[in-house]
Amino acid sequence: MVIYPFQSEDRVLCCPRQCFTSLGGGLCRINRQQHPGNSSIRAGGGSGSTAHIPLSQADMRAERTSFLLALGLLVAGIRSVHCLPENVVVKDQHRRVDGHTLASSNTDFAFSLYKQLALKNPNKNVILSPLSVSIALAFLSLGARGSTLTEILEGLKFNLTEIQEKEIHHSFQHLLQEELKLLDKFIEDAQVLYSSEAFPTNFRDSEAARSLINDYVKNKTQGKIEELFKYLSPRTELVLVNYIYFKAQWKTPFDPKHTEQAEFHVSDNKTVEVPMMTLDLETPYFRDEELGCTLVELTYTSNDSALFILPDEGKMRDLEAKLTPETLTRWRNSLQPRRIHELYLPKFSIKSNYELNDILSQLGIRKIFANADLSGITGTADLVVSQVVHGAALDVDEEGTEGAAATGISMERTILRIIVRVNRPFLIAIVLKDTQSIIFLGKVTNPSEA
Numbered sequence: 001m002v003i004y005p006f007q008s009e010d011r012v013l014c015c016p017r018q019c020f021t022s023l024g025g026g027l028c029r030i031n032r033q034q035h036p037g038n039s040s041i042r043a044g045g046g047s048g049s050t051a052h053i054p055l056s057q058a059d060m061r062a063e064r065t066s067f068l069l070a071l072g073l074l075v076a077g078i079r080s081v082h083c084l085p086e087n088v089v090v091k092d093q094h095r096r097v098d099g100h101t102l103a104s105s106n107t108d109f110a111f112s113l114y115k116q117l118a119l120k121n122p123n124k125n126v127i128l129s130p131l132s133v134s135i136a137l138a139f140l141s142l143g144a145r146g147s148t149l150t151e152i153l154e155g156l157k158f159n160l161t162e163i164q165e166k167e168i169h170h171s172f173q174h175l176l177q178e179e180l181k182l183l184d185k186f187i188e189d190a191q192v193l194y195s196s197e198a199f200p201t202n203f204r205d206s207e208a209a210r211s212l213i214n215d216y217v218k219n220k221t222q223g224k225i226e227e228l229f230k231y232l233s234p235r236t237e238l239v240l241v242n243y244i245y246f247k248a249q250w251k252t253p254f255d256p257k258h259t260e261q262a263e264f265h266v267s268d269n270k271t272v273e274v275p276m277m278t279l280d281l282e283t284p285y286f287r288d289e290e291l292g293c294t295l296v297e298l299t300y301t302s303n304d305s306a307l308f309i310l311p312d313e314g315k316m317r318d319l320e321a322k323l324t325p326e327t328l329t330r331w332r333n334s335l336q337p338r339r340i341h342e343l344y345l346p347k348f349s350i351k352s353n354y355e356l357n358d359i360l361s362q363l364g365i366r367k368i369f370a371n372a373d374l375s376g377i378t379g380t381a382d383l384v385v386s387q388v389v390h391g392a393a394l395d396v397d398e399e400g401t402e403g404a405a406a407t408g409i410s411m412e413r414t415i416l417r418i419i420v421r422v423n424r425p426f427l428i429a430i431v432l433k434d435t436q437s438i439i440f441l442g443k444v445t446n447p448s449e450a
Helices: 057-065 099-120 130-141 146-155 165-176 184-194 206-220 316-321 325-334 357-362
Strands: 011-014 020-022 026-029 039-043 197-200 236-249 260-267 270-288 293-299 305-311 336-346 348-355 383-396 400-413 426-431 438-444
Touching: 099 130, 099 316, 099 325, 099 357, 130 146, 130 236, 130 383, 130 400, 146 165, 206 236, 206 400, 236 383, 270 325, 305 316, 305 325, 348 357, 357 383
Parallel strands: none
Antiparallel strands: 011 197, 020 026, 026 305, 039 236, 236 400, 260 270, 270 293, 270 336, 293 305, 348 383, 383 400, 426 438
16 A cells, blocks of 8 residues: 655555565465465455455455555555555566575575674564565665665665666566655556555654554554554655565464473573473474574465574574575475474564664665655655664464564655854854843864863
């Protein structure tokens, strides 16, 4: 969905898409296959097949047309509201990036982002949806120009000597299936490539706008992401929001009767009691002696899967440093069905909230925050990104997995910053306000001397 302003109004632009999420202790992979029965993936107002979630006929129609969708929400003005029709079919006449190239770039960005967050949050749970972040930034890039555009796409780990921008957007599309006046081209691209729709809001009442956006995301993520934006400036002109919702049942569920309290070793000197699930099953397994870790893949009824990666004791940081697309490919190619007589897995619920400005800057995406050229959005280069926020939540229990994530990007007009640095000889006059009489007048040539 997209919110954008015409003339003197504030609107929101939102777009759908989605297909790969990352877990704190492993990876959750969503296959682009038919999802029979028990998996629900939602983004941008669409829904996948659902488990224990009744669907209306309208929902069933939307399910077929917006299979893997994440939401883009752009806020800016208030007058008309428009939505992309449910059954729009877009002919793709462009060559797409092959699946391996897109997956490799997404995985490279995912691991880079994860490493920065893990480094910034040592000894803490980390949960994020890298694809939610990359889709939001790719959507933002529709309005970027020049070096700002190059920096965003290269920051997302795309090799622009091999891939054209339009191919990147069409690949994301395939993966998914007015004081401020937005350019028609930006609106058109947002609709066609990211299935956008619009609804209005007013940023001058920043608390009301923040509440509107947060409530929308909370509703779309089934209450998992409660407060994406903790603050919105009254100077906000646009907001882009991407959300993801995922729910699936294990193909081989755990029996709750076998779940018991057990020790979980947080560190060498800290142990906590957690509900530990247990299971006897045949499932893909790999023991990586080279990197010192054990991998177990658990599949869902939808044929999606969760990959759990258990480093040897004391090897977590070494393993994190070696997370690369090549490592993930080697792991996936090495998994073989094995009988696991006793699998012990903690039942857990984790969530996070991150501000990503500094981390994205460290990953090479800097211009959007200061010297941005986002003229493809409004026609003028006076917008900058004020904040990038991300929230994620993941629940794993005996029945399956439920997860949600959202990424928000707020934009403001650039403000001409006036800086005066008094670092050379100067004059000073102390003046009485009422009579404008000068009571002190002087010159300072060396402040260090009396």
